[in-house]
Amino acid sequence: YEGEVNYPLSNSTFLTGRDAYTGGGFELEPIGGRTQQAYLDDLTSSWQGSYAFYNTERPQNNFQIEGNHFRGSHDFKFGFGYRKSAVTSQSGWPTGAYSIHIGYPDMYTVVVRDWANKANSKYLSGFIGDQISLDRLTLNAGMRWDRQVANLEAASVPVNSLDSTRLPAL
Helix, strand or coil: CEEEEEEECCCCEEEEEEEEEECCCEEECCCCCCCCCEEEECCCCEEECCCCEEEEECCEEEEEEEEEEEECCEEEEEEEEEEEEEEEEEEECHHHEEEEECCCCCEEEEECCCEEEEEEEEEEEEEEEEEEEECCEEEEEEEEEEEEEEEECCCCCCCCCCCCCCCCCC
16 A cells, blocks of 8 residues: 655645555465375475465554755755564464475485564665756756664464474474
8 A cells, every 4th residue: 555645835846745654475375274184205305295374564664855946056855764564474384394205215304493584674764855957058066865664573483292291392
């Protein structure tokens, strides 16, 4: 979703404001579902049963204000921006394990823990500038300020039911 407002404050000053939201998530769900164990068949070198899953949510909020002020040979530009984004992701193997054939019918099974991640970030920026036009000469001068802050947050994964002693819930 996005909205934009353009507003002339006067004959020489023009403002633009933008606000946007992006959902930005997706998931990869195995065709075999999450109840069938995955195994790599050595005869076909292909995964059978099921496969790993992954899902993520990545919402973003953006806000910007920009402006221009014209005065003689000067074109002053200024603006401010704010963006907040988050990522929450999880992946794992159905049943908490997968198997690999090492010469049919022998195989080994790998018991694995699901993975989860959660992070947030914020971006702030501001700028001012001037474009000066003198006959065939154009000069640009300006300054920009940026601040970016990101952090990891607590995320949890369920217990692995195949080995709850060594792979408890976290």
